[in-house]
Amino acid sequence: DTGVSQDPRHKITKRGQNVTFRCDPISEHNRLYWYRQTLGQGPEFLTYFQNEAQLEKSRLLSDRFSAERPKGSFSTLEIQRTEQGDSAMYLCASSLTSEATNEKLFFGSGTQLSVL
Amino acid sequence: AQKVTQAQTEISVVEKEDVTLDCVYETRDTTYYLFWYKQPPSGELVFLIRRNSFDEQNEISGRYSWNFQKSTSSFNFTITASQVVDSAVYFCALDYTGGFKTIFGAGTRLFVKA
Numbered sequence: 001d002t003g004v005s006q007d008p009r010h011k012i013t014k015r016g017q018n019v020t021f022r023c024d025p026i027s028e029h030n031r032l033y034w035y036r037q038t039l040g041q042g043p044e045f046l047t048y049f050q051n052e053a054q055l056e057k058s059r060l061l062s063d064r065f066s067a068e069r070p071k072g073s074f075s076t077l078e079i080q081r082t083e084q085g086d087s088a089m090y091l092c093a094s095s096l097t098s099e100a101t102n103e104k105l106f107f108g109s110g111t112q113l114s115v116l
Numbered sequence: 117a118q119k120v121t122q123a124q125t126e127i128s129v130v131e132k133e134d135v136t137l138d139c140v141y142e143t144r145d146t147t148y149y150l151f152w153y154k155q156p157p158s159g160e161l162v163f164l165i166r167r168n169s170f171d172e173q174n175e176i177s178g179r180y181s182w183n184f185q186k187s188t189s190s191f192n193f194t195i196t197a198s199q200v201v202d203s204a205v206y207f208c209a210l211d212y213t214g215g216f217k218t219i220f221g222a223g224t225r226l227f228v229k230a
Binding site for chain 1: 125215
């Protein structure tokens with residue numbers, strides 16, 4: 001399977017704990033995105049990487065959130081001191097910058113976070 | 117403001133009925149892309165179509181067709197002869213940033229009953 005993979009699929013944590021999610025994009029894709037989706041809503045943009053550079057961050061991404069893509073391949077999203085409001089599906093997507101495929105996103109299955 | 121509105125929260129149809137999902141968008145930019153994505157119960161969003169702002173030609177792909185009208189800022193999606201496997205949440209989306217930020221509507225949940 002050469003799609004976008006995310007790990008873990010589900011994460012249950014207690015309020016105040018730190019969590020880290022991983023995303024492996026499609027190998028030749030240079031762009032990687034993190035989105036958050038809550039029940040009954042569409043995905044909301046969190047952040048975007050072009051190769052290893054984080055080029056855009058949403059105001060939704062508070063100081064407790066940090067994302068990295070150290071070698072321009074996989075990415076991690078860490079949430080420190082989780083709050084119940086962080087409970088959501090965290091989606092990763094990747095894309096390839098080209099005339100034919102620009103802006104077309106390939107999504108992973110997401111990590112469902114539940115903060116108790 | 118840059119915004120996507122999908123006014124229909126849920127639609128329920130019987131198999132073989134045609135169904136249209138509405139999408140209205142707002143943007144000040146003249147260059148932008150519009151998308152439809154499907155999210156089945158498994159959760160993974162699947163790309164269906166991309167349309168750029170300079171191409172108002174309607175598109176048909178099998179049972180799916182899309183109607184893009186800049187005059188009304190709409191990009192509606194029609195499924196002809198719906199099937200149970202079409203049951204999913206469908207999202208309309210807008211990208212005015214050249215590929216780094218896509219804005220999604222709230223989605224329309226489609227139930228197709230046998």
